[in-house]
Amino acid sequence: MQNRKTWKTTFQAFWYILPLFIIIGVFNIYPIIKSFAMAFYNDYNIFTGETSGYGLTSFETLFSDQEFAESLMNTFVYVLFVTPLSIVISLAISILLNNVNFLKPLFQSIYFLPFVTSTVAISIVWRWLYHSNYGLINYLLGIFGIDSINWLTNPDWAMPAAIIMAIWKSLGFNILLFLVGLNNISKTYYDAARIDGANAWQRFTNVTVPLLGPTIFLVSILSIINNFKVFDEIYALFNGQPGPSNSTITVVYYLYKKFYTEFDYGVASASGIVLFLIIFVITLIQLWMNKRFVHYR
Amino acid sequence: MKVRFENVSMKYDGNDRTILDDMSFDIQDHSLVSILGPSGCGKSTTLMLISGLLMPTDGKIFFGDTDVTKKDANARKVGMVFQNYALYPHLSVIDNIMFPLKMAGVNKKKRKERALELAELVQISEHLNKKPGQLSGGQQQRVAIARALSKEPSILLMDEPLSNLDAKLRKGMREEIRRIQKETGVTTVFVTHDQEEALSISDKVMVLNEGLIQQHSGPQALYDRPDNIFVAQFLGSPEISTFDFDDLKAGFDSSLRDRLQSKDVKLIGIRPESFTQVDGESGLITGVVDRIEIVGKERTVRLKLDNEQIVDITDVDINFTEGDKVSFTTNFDAMHFFDGYGNRVVIKDAE
Amino acid sequence: MASVSKKIIIYVLLGIGALTMIIPFYWMIATSLKTAGEATAMPPIWWPVSMVFSNYVEAFQVAPFVRYLVNSVIVTALSTLGEVLTAILAAFAFARLNFYGKDVLFALLLATMMVPGELLIIPNFVTLANLDWINTYMALIVPWLASVLSVFIVKQRFESISDNLYYAAKIDGCSDFRFLWQVLVPLSRSSIITMVVLKVIGSWNAFLWPLLVTNDTEMRTLPVGLQAFTTEAGTRFELLMAASTFVIVPMIVFYMIFQKYIIKGIANTGTKG
Numbered sequence: 017m018q019n020r021k022t023w024k025t026t027f028q029a030f031w032y033i034l035p036l037f038i039i040i041g042v043f044n045i046y047p048i049i050k051s052f053a054m055a056f057y058n059d060y061n062i063f064t065g066e067t068s069g070y071g072l073t074s075f076e077t078l079f080s081d082q083e084f085a086e087s088l089m090n091t092f093v094y095v096l097f098v099t100p101l102s103i104v105i106s107l108a109i110s111i112l113l114n115n116v117n118f119l120k121p122l123f124q125s126i127y128f129l130p131f132v133t134s135t136v137a138i139s140i141v142w143r144w145l146y147h148s149n150y151g152l153i154n155y156l157l158g159i160f161g162i163d164s165i166n167w168l169t170n171p172d173w174a175m176p177a178a179i180i181m182a183i184w185k186s187l188g189f190n191i192l193l194f195l196v197g198l199n200n201i202s203k204t205y206y207d208a209a210r211i212d213g214a215n216a217w218q219r220f221t222n223v224t225v226p227l228l229g230p231t232i233f234l235v236s237i238l239s240i241i242n243n244f245k246v247f248d249e250i251y252a253l254f255n256g257q258p259g260p261s262n263s264t265i266t267v268v269y270y271l272y273k274k275f276y277t278e279f280d281y282g283v284a285s286a287s288g289i290v291l292f293l294i295i296f297v298i299t300l301i302q303l304w305m306n307k308r309f310v311h312y313r
Numbered sequence: 314m315k316v317r318f319e320n321v322s323m324k325y326d327g328n329d330r331t332i333l334d335d336m337s338f339d340i341q342d343h344s345l346v347s348i349l350g351p352s353g354c355g356k357s358t359t360l361m362l363i364s365g366l367l368m369p370t371d372g373k374i375f376f377g378d379t380d381v382t383k384k385d386a387n388a389r390k391v392g393m394v395f396q397n398y399a400l401y402p403h404l405s406v407i408d409n410i411m412f413p414l415k416m417a418g419v420n421k422k423k424r425k426e427r428a429l430e431l432a433e434l435v436q437i438s439e440h441l442n443k444k445p446g447q448l449s450g451g452q453q454q455r456v457a458i459a460r461a462l463s464k465e466p467s468i469l470l471m472d473e474p475l476s477n478l479d480a481k482l483r484k485g486m487r488e489e490i491r492r493i494q495k496e497t498g499v500t501t502v503f504v505t506h507d508q509e510e511a512l513s514i515s516d517k518v519m520v521l522n523e524g525l526i527q528q529h530s531g532p533q534a535l536y537d538r539p540d541n542i543f544v545a546q547f548l549g550s551p552e553i554s555t556f557d558f559d560d561l562k563a564g565f566d567s568s569l570r571d572r573l574q575s576k577d578v579k580l581i582g583i584r585p586e587s588f589t590q591v592d593g594e595s596g597l598i599t600g601v602v603d604r605i606e607i608v609g610k611e612r613t614v615r616l617k618l619d620n621e622q623i624v625d626i627t628d629v630d631i632n633f634t635e636g637d638k639v640s641f642t643t644n645f646d647a648m649h650f651f652d653g654y655g656n657r658v659v660i661k662d663a664e
Numbered sequence: 665m666a667s668v669s670k671k672i673i674i675y676v677l678l679g680i681g682a683l684t685m686i687i688p689f690y691w692m693i694a695t696s697l698k699t700a701g702e703a704t705a706m707p708p709i710w711w712p713v714s715m716v717f718s719n720y721v722e723a724f725q726v727a728p729f730v731r732y733l734v735n736s737v738i739v740t741a742l743s744t745l746g747e748v749l750t751a752i753l754a755a756f757a758f759a760r761l762n763f764y765g766k767d768v769l770f771a772l773l774l775a776t777m778m779v780p781g782e783l784l785i786i787p788n789f790v791t792l793a794n795l796d797w798i799n800t801y802m803a804l805i806v807p808w809l810a811s812v813l814s815v816f817i818v819k820q821r822f823e824s825i826s827d828n829l830y831y832a833a834k835i836d837g838c839s840d841f842r843f844l845w846q847v848l849v850p851l852s853r854s855s856i857i858t859m860v861v862l863k864v865i866g867s868w869n870a871f872l873w874p875l876l877v878t879n880d881t882e883m884r885t886l887p888v889g890l891q892a893f894t895t896e897a898g899t900r901f902e903l904l905m906a907a908s909t910f911v912i913v914p915m916i917v918f919y920m921i922f923q924k925y926i927i928k929g930i931a932n933t934g935t936k937g
Contacts, residue, residue: 021762028840032757033769036750039810044776047787054786109681112674119675125923126682129689132919132926134869136887137911140894141692144901150704152691184684192927207366208399212413213387213464222412226403245780248871255894268782268872275786276876288783295780 055285074282084287086262087270090175094266095243097179102186103235109187110194111224124195128188135185139252142181143168146253168254171263178264182249186242190235197231198224229310237302241295247272267291314376314467314500316340316363321372323358323524332358333524336372340517345494345501347511350521351547356504359521360470363502365389376467392466392499396473398457400445406456407432407441413464431459434493451482458493469494469501475510487514508548512536520544542655545582551613551625553582553649556598560620564597564642573650576658580651585613586628587647596640598624602633616641689912696720696906703902719906726896726903729910731882732889739804739874739885740867746809747863748856754810755818756844760830773812782872789876803877804885808867814859817929821855822848858929861922868915886911 058071078084109127113120130138145152146167154164167177205227209219225232247268250258258265258273265273267287275284316339323333333355340346348356361367362374365386374382381389392413400409410428419427432438435455445453454474461469474490475483491514494501505511511518512532520527520535520543527547528540539545545553558578562570590596600618607613614626616639626641633639650658695703696719697712723729757763758770788807789798797803825848833843849856874885884892890911897903919926 021764021766023764025761026763026765029757029761029763029766032753032761036754036810036815037769039746039750039806040773040776040812042791043788043807043810044779044784044812045772047784047791048776048779050787050790051783109678112678115674116671116678119678123678123682124927125920126685128927129685129916129919132865132915133689133912134871134887134890134915136869136871136891137908138688140890140904140908141688144695144905145688145691147901150706150708150901152687152708155706155708184688187685202397202399204395204397204399205401208393208395208401209412209416210366210386211364211391211393212460213390213416215387218416223401226401229403241780245782247782251871252891256891271782271786272872272876275789281786281790285783285786288780288786292780292783296778299778 051285051288054281055289057282074286077280077283078286078290081283083262083265084267084270087258087265087267087287088290090264091244091246091266093175094179094182094246095240098182098186098243099236099239101179102183102190102239103232105183106187106190106235107194107228107232110191110198111220113191113195114198124191127191130185131188135248136252138185139181139249142177143253143255146177169260171260174254174259174263178246178249178253178259181253182243182246185249186239190239193231193235194228197228201227233302233306233310237299240298240302244291244295244298267294315342316468316500316502317375318362319373319375321362321369321374323355323362323367324370331524333362333369336524336526338519338526338529340500340502342500343498344516345491345503345514347503347505347515347518348521349505349508349511349518349547350527352506354521355524356506356521357472360393360472360502360504363468364391364393364470390464390467391470392461392464392468393470394454394457394461394472394474396476398445398453398477400453400456400460402445405442405444406437406448409445409456410459410463412460417464427463428459431463434462434496435459435489450478451486454478454486455489458490462493462497462499466499469499471501471503473504473506475505475507483510490514512548520547522547538657539582539649540657542580542582542651545649545651549584551585551627553584554622554624555580555582555651556622557581560622561597569645572660576650576660577652578650578658578660579653580655582649582651583643583647585625587643588626588629588641589643590629590632591640591642594638594640596642598642599638599640600624602635602637602639605631605635607631614639689916692905692908692912695902696909698902700900700902703905719902720910723893723897723903723907723910727889727893727907728881729886729889729893729907732884732886733910735801735804735884736868736886738801740864742801743805743808743867744860744863746805747811747814748860750810751814751818751859752844752849752856754815755822756840756848758815759819759822760840760844760848773815777812785873785876792877798877799880799883801883804874804883807873808870811863814863817855817859818852821852825851854925854928857922858925861918861925862929864918865915865926868918 055074056070056072058069058073113123144150146154148154148164148166148169151167153167158164165173167173201224205223206219209223214222245268246266250264250266250269251272254260254264258269268291271284271287271291274280274287318336318338321333321336322331324331336359348359350356358367362369365381365384365388369382372382373380376389401412404412407425407428410431411424414424414427429438429441432441435458437452437455437459440448440452440456445456448456457474471490475486478486487510490501490503503511503515512535515532517530518532518535519529522543528535528544530538530540535544536548539548542555546555558573558581561581562573565573598616598618600616602614603617603623604615605612606615612627612629612631614629614631616624616626618624629641650660652658694710694712697715697717698709698719699714699716702709702713758766792798792803792807795802797806829847830843833847838846869887870885871887871891874888875891878884878888881889881892890907893907894904897907
C-alpha cells in the first residue's frame with residue numbers, strides 16, 4: 017500500500033529519480049532516438065552536425081555491402097552454434113552436479129571462473145592455446161594423431177576457434193541458472209515418476225525438461241541476445257582483426273569498423289539498427305514460443 | 314496383494330541412526346492398513362520401503378510369495394499418493410492420470426478409456442482438461458488417487474494424504490478414500506499421524522514409535538486393549554491417566570491387590586470417560602476440582618489429587634464447583650494394567 | 665553396487681569438465697613464469713622449471729600497467745559508487761512513493777533495456793566529443809553512472825520489505841530520506857552488495873567503450889592496455905601471459921571473496937528477471 021499520489025509526492029519523487037534520469041536520458045534514451053535519426057541521415061557530418069536531409073542512403077549502402085552480408089552470416093553461424101551447444105553442455109553438467117554433494121561447490125566455482133575474467137585477457141590466453149606451432153591445443157591433438165590446425169590463421173578454422181572459446185566461456189553462467197532451476201524442482205516429482213514407472217531418461221524428458229522449461233527459456237533468450245552482440249572475443253582473439261581474411265567479422269565488429277576506422281556514421285548506425293531489429297524480432301519469437309510451449313507453475 | 318516384512322531394518326547412510334529396527338509384519342490382501350505414529354517414528358520410511366523408493370539395510374520384503382527386496386518401485390508396481398500430491402504441474406488432469414500407463418507403453422485408446430473410468434470413480438470427470446494448479450486441494454487429491462490407481466497397482470500407498478486439506482474436507486475425503494478402496498479392493502497402506510483418521514478408516518492399524526511396532530491390531534482393540542503404555546497414551550483425548558499401583562492399591566480389595574502384585578503390575582491406566590462419581594471420599598481417587606471446562610457438550614473436569622497429580626475426567630454429571638473435594642471410582646474392566654516396562658498385563662476378573 | 669559406479673562416472677565426467685575449465689588459467693600462469701625458450705618448447709613443459717618473475721618486470725617496463733591499473737581502479741570505483749547511489753534513490757521512488765507519471769517512466773526504463781548497448785555507442789561518442797570529454801575519466805565514468813538493471817534489483821528488494829516498517833518509522837518521526845538510508849538500505853545490504861559485485865566485474869572487464877574513448881596511453885584501462893600491449897609484445901607469449909595474469913587475477917580474488925553474492929545475485933536476477 018502506498019500514499020495517494022499528489023503533486024507533493026510527485027515533487028518529492030522527482031528529486032529521487034532525477035540523478036538516474038539525467039544519466040539514462042543523456043546516455044540511453046537520447047542516443048536511441050539519435051541513432052535512429054542518424055541512420056536515416058544522408059551524408060552526416062559529425063563535427064558540424066550538417067546533413068543533406070533524410071533518406072535511406074545508409075541502408076542502401078549497408079545492404080549492398082558484401083562485407084555486411086558476411087558479418088550477418090558470421091553472426092548467425094556464431095549464434096547458431098554457441099547457443100544450443102552451450103545450453104546442452106551446461107544442462108548436462110548441471111544435472112551431473114545436481115547428483116552429487118561432495119565437491120559440488122568447488123566444481124561450481126571452477127566452472128564459473130571464466131565468467132568473471134576479462135574477455136580480452138582470456139581471449140589472449142586462448143590465442144596462445146590456439147597457437148599453430150607452440151599451442152597446447154595442437155599439441156594435445158597431436159597426441160591423438162591429429163595434424164596441427166592453423167586455428168587462427170586459416171579462414172576455415174577461425175570461426176570454429178571463436179565458437180569453441182565462446183562456449184567454454186559461457187558455460188558457468190548457464191550452469192548457475194540451471195542449478196537454480198533444478199533446485200526448484202521438488203524431489204517428490206521424481207519419486208512420483210519413479211512410482212509411475214518412468215526410467216531415468218523418461219524422468220528427464222517428462223519431469224526435468226518440462227519443469228525446467230522457464231529456466232531453459234530464460235537461458236536461451238539471454239544467450240542469444242548476448243551472442244548476437246559478440247565483439248570482444250573476436251577483437252582480442254584475432255589481435256584487433258576480424259579473423260584471417262575477414263572470416264570472423266560480426267555485426268558489432270562491422271559497426272565498430274564503419275564507425276571508428278571509416279568514420280561512416282550513417283552506415284554504422286544503420287547496422288546498429290539492423291542488429292536491434294534482429295534481436296527484437298528474436299525476442300518476440302521467443303516470447304511467443306514461451307507462451308506456447310513453456311509451462312509456468 | 315499381501316505384504317510381508319521379515320526382520321527389516323533401515324539406517325540412512327552417513328549417520329548410524331536406526332530408523333527402523335528389525336521390523337516384521339503382515340498386511341492382508343484387500344485390506345486397508347494405517348501406519349500411525351508421531352513424527353519421526355519411521356512411518357514414512359516404512360512406506361518408502363514398501364514402495365521400493367528406498368531399499369532396506371537388512372531383512373526381506375515380500376509381495377505375496379515373491380521376494381521384492383531388491384526390486385525397484387517400477388517392478389513392484391505400486392501406486393502412491395504423496396502428501397503434496399506431486400501432480401505434474403505441466404500436465405492436464407487426464408494426462409496426469411494417464412502418465413503411468415504411458416510409461417508402461419499402453420496404447421493411447423486404452424489409456425484414455427482407463428483414465429476416464431478412474432476419473433469417474435474419483436469423481437473428477439468435469440475437470441479433465443484443467444491443470445493441477447487450477448484445482449482445489451481436494452480435487453488434486455482425487456486426481457492423485459486416480460493416477461496412483463491407473464496402472465492397477467498391486468498396492469496403494471498413501472503418505473499423509475489428508476494433511477494438506479482443511480478439517481472439514483479431510484473428513485469427507487477420508488470417507489471417499491474408504492469408498493474407493495472398498496470398490497477397487499486394492500490393498501492400501503495409509504500413513505498418518507492423526508489417530509482419528511487412522512481409527513476411522515482402517516481395517517487394521519499399526520502404531521509405530523522410534524522405529525518399533527508398538528501394536529498392530531484392529532482399531533477398536535487399539536483403544537480398548539492397548540499393548541503398552543505408549544499406545545494407551547498416544548490414543549484418546551484427553552490422554553489416559555496413569556497411576557502408580559501403590560497409589561491406588563488402598564482402594565482394592567485384598568484378593569485383587571494380591572493378584573496384581575503377583576503379576577508385577579506397576580502402572581494402572583484409566584481413560585477419562587471411565588470414571589464415576591461416588592459420595593464422600595470413598596472412591597479410588599479423591600481430589601480437589603481444579604477446573605471445569607465446558608465446550609459445547611463436552612465437559613472436562615480437571616482434578617488435582619493430594620500428590621499433585623492431575624487427572625482429566627469427562628462424561629460425568631457436574632454437581633460440584635471448582636474447589637470442591639470430590640471422589641471418583643471406576644470399574645475393573647475399565648482399568649488397564651501395565652508392568653514396569655510399560656507392557657500390558659492381562660488380569661482375569663476373578664468373581 | 666550400481667550407484668557407486670554411477671557416482672564414479674559422474675565424478676570422472678565432472679572432473680574432465682573442470683580440468684577443461686581450469687587448464688587455460690593454469691597454462692596462462694605457467695607460461696608467465698617460463699623463459700622464452702621454455703614457453704615455446706615442444707613438447708610443452710607442464711611445470712615451469714626456472715620460475716622466473718622477470719616476465720612481469722619486463723611487461724611492466726614495456727607498458728605502463730601500473731597506470732592502467734590505477735585507471736581501472738578509479739573508473740571501476742567511481743562508476744560503481746555512482747550507480748549504487750542513482751539506483752538506490754530511484755528504486756526508493758519507484759518502490760515506496762506514488763507520483764504522477766510513475767508507470768510511464770517505469771515503462772520507459774523497461775524499454776531502454778530492450779536496446780542493445782552497441783547501438784548507443786555512436787551517438788554517445790558524439791555527445792562526449794561535443795563535451796570535449798574524449799580521453800578523460802569523465803568519458804570512462806559518466807555514461808555508466810546509472811543502470812536500469814540495478815534499479816530493478818534494488819527496487820525488487822525494497823518492495824519485499826514490509827510496509828509496516830515504513831509506517832512504524834513514520835510514526836517514530838523518521839523522514840523518508842532517513843528511512844531510506846537507515847532502514848531500507850541496511851536491510852537490503854545483500855542485494856546491494858550483489859549489485860555492486862556484478863557492476864565491479866562488468867566495469868573492470870569492459871572493453872569496447874574504453875577502447876573507443878581513449879586514444880592516449882595514459883588513459884587506458886587494463887583490458888584496453890593489455891590489448892594494445894599485444895602489439896608491443898609481438899610473439900613474446902610469456903610476456904603476454906604475465907600481463908593477462910595481471911588483469912585476470914584481481915577479479916579472481918574478488919570473485920573468491922564475494923562468490924556467495926555473485927551466485928545469489930545471478931540466481932535471483934535470473935529467475936525473477
